[in-house]
Amino acid sequence: MSNGVTISQAAAFAGVTVKTVRHYHKHGLVDEPRRDSSGYRRYGSAELLRLVQVRTLAAAGVPLAEIGPMLDADAEQFAAAIADVQRRLTERIEDLIARRDMLHRLADGDGVLLPDRARAFLDRLPDFGLSAENIAAIRDGLVLTRALVPEGFDDYLTEVERALGDTKFVELSKRSWEAAAWAPDDPRIEELANATVDHFLENPGLLAILTSLQGRSDDADARYGMISRYGKNRAPAWARLTKLVEKKLRSAGVPIPNQ
Amino acid sequence: MSNGVTISQAAAFAGVTVKTVRHYHKHGLVDEPRRDSSGYRRYGSAELLRLVQVRTLAAAGVPLAEIGPMLDADAEQFAAAIADVQRRLTERIEDLIARRDMLHRLADGDGVLLPDRARAFLDRLPDFGLSAENIAAIRDGLVLTRALVPEGFDDYLTEVERALGDTKFVELSKRSWEAAAWAPDDPRIEELANATVDHFLENPGLLAILTSLQGRSDDADARYGMISRYGKNRAPAWARLTKLVEKKLRSAGVPIPNQ
DNA sequence: ATGAACTCTGACCCAAGGTCAAGGTCAAGC
DNA sequence: GCTTGACCTTGACCTTGGGTCAGAGTTCAT
Incomplete structure (x- = not known):
């Protein structure tokens, strides 16, 4: 009856829904327009201009809360705000x-x-004769x-990769994995622990596998314990083996966190 | 005390907050992991794998509601879903x-x-001697x-642009804008209406200005009325002028919607 | 053994609308 | 003149993807 377009025409023009237009009114982003006799x-x-500005x-x-102040600011601030929005976008x-x-x-x-x-x-491990099961456990550990x-992960990985070139280390590791199936009081465990410690002490470079995860921060030391405990619950023999190796290394002067 | 990482470590690893991890549990996206003695x-x-998949x-x-089914589907469906997500992205x-x-x-x-x-x-209009106020009104009309x-807007604009080359039309339009300030019973209104109608009838091409907005659909006809009414409330002389022009055109056989 | 930093559950809050309900208005066709 | 269908009005609740707060228990380092 009066001039001006209805809410659904305004909404279609701006490319939003009728509900959205009313939402903008409720939040004061677009002033309520005149009402006709009904x-x-x-x-x-x-109002159409303002509506299109808001929805753009x-x-x-x-955020809607920022739009009102933006549009009501002076041209300079507005330009700066637009540039900021473009940057964020x-x-x-x-x-x-x-x-x-x-x-x-x-x-x-x-x-x-x-x-x-x-x-x-991990892809290289099958060539060293490790079983799919072992490899999955190593993957979880990584x-x-x-x-x-x-x-510390990158350094750790570098040291472990290097150790893969050490045939004796690979052999000891494989035996250690097998040890998971042994009885906890199997005498071979002590034997394996001795051989492992001897090899570590003869090749001090291998100790970097441990130190790459230590000394970085106090936290990291604590976490080393958590990693080394991983899997102990599953195999009691493994727990004993690890404990022996740590004890022997420690008594040889290698610092190993004991938590 | 037990193996596995805590919720904040898992969250940091996946790049989300602790709250978000719990949110995913609540919505069944990631199964609840084991609990330790506390x-x-x-x-x-x-669980870490699943968590990273979900947050990715x-x-x-x-949407979270789609993620569960996606990850639980077979490889083929999963690949298709991923492709779809990439397309949407x-x-x-x-x-x-x-x-x-x-x-x-x-x-x-x-x-x-x-x-x-x-x-x-609009930028060309000042060259035709139109005032800034008139131009603003024309802008609103557009x-x-x-x-x-x-x-119909593109065609309409084309016709109006063409009409700008018609000196007589421009002159009549300018007088019409001036008429807004006249008294409604000013005798010049009838005179101007006659001159306008005569010019339209002598140059039938100009009628395309009107028809570009009509006949496209019944709706469009109705809306033409709304547009033609725009501004009438402001100037009674303008209302009378428009009414006379429409009446005379109609009696000359030009179809003008009369709402 | 004390404090800082985590963890637990549960309840409420948020943006940016969508949906539903219950009615008023308007133009058209019969 | 009456109905039909498309709009319009307000208001209340729903949704998504979390954030925040509260109150209580746990772990760890010093």
Whole structure:
């Protein structure tokens, strides 16, 4: 009956829903327009302009609470605010692109848990005669290590990779895995512990496997204990073996956290 | 005391907050892990894997309700779902880029309301001797026209642009704007109406200005009335002028919606 | 043994709308 | 003149993906 467009026409023009327009009124972002004789809202071009401004900013991810002050500020502040919104939007876009690229790693489980270097390391293990079960346990250990001591993980991996070139170390490790199936009082455990400690002391470079996870911070030391305990619950023989090795190393002067 | 990492370590590893991890448990996205003797949750590598999978999908904008079914589906369906998520993400990214580019038009008010062609049209008007006030009114009219008859706006603008080359039409239009200030019973109104109608009838091409907004649909006809009424409330002389013109055109056989 | 830093559950809060309900208004067709 | 369907009004509750707060227990280092 009167001039101006209705709320649904205004909403369609701005590309939002009727409810959204009323939402903007309720939050004071767009002034309520005149009402006609039936109480219907009638929008003129001033309100349409404001509406389009608001939804453009809202669609760009600006929180509604910031939009009002932005539009009511002077031209200079407004320009600065717009530049800021554009900057944030650019960041957001780059983040989404990174996440999109990350998605294809989801197809393979390890892809999101371990970096490529660690996966390559695991891929080499079958050549050393380790069983799929052992490798899965090693994988879990790597994942936990990375979760617990992320800052030491790269160095740790480097040391373990290097140790793979040491035939004797690989052999001892394999026997240690087998030891999980032994009885806790099996005499071979002490024998294996001695051989392991001897080899570590003869090749001090191997100790870097341990130190790469220690000394970085007090926290890291505590976490080392947690990692070394991982799996003990499953195999009592393994627990005894680890305990013996740690004790012998410690008595040889190698600092091992004892928690 | 037991193996596995605590909730805050798991959360840090996955890049989310502790609260978010619990949220995922509550919604069944990640199974509750074992509890230690104090009732603390202890996460192993299987839970860490699941947690990272969930947050990767959630960060890519997948609704939580869809994530569970996705991860529990077989590899083929999962791959298809991932491809779909990537597609949606790409759309979203392109949308955000468009919105970012749109933002700089906000600096100038008309930029978001009218397309470049209409702005160029308005920019030419001062050369024809129209006052800033008249131009603002014309601008409002264009905005409302675009809001009401978006599908006819381009044609309408083309016709109005063409009419700008018609000196007599421009002169009549300027007199019409002046008429807003006249008394409603000013005898010049009838005179101006006659001159306008005569000119329209001598130059039938001008009638396209009207028809570009009509006949497109029944709705559009009704909306034409709304547009033609725009401003009438402000100037009674203008209302009378419009009414006379419409009446005379109609009696000359030109179809004008009469609402 | 004391304090700091974690953990637990549960309850409420938030933005930015969507949905539903219960009625008033308007134009059209019969 | 009456109905039908499309709009419009307000108000109250629902949703998503968490955040915040409260009150109590745990662990760890000093």
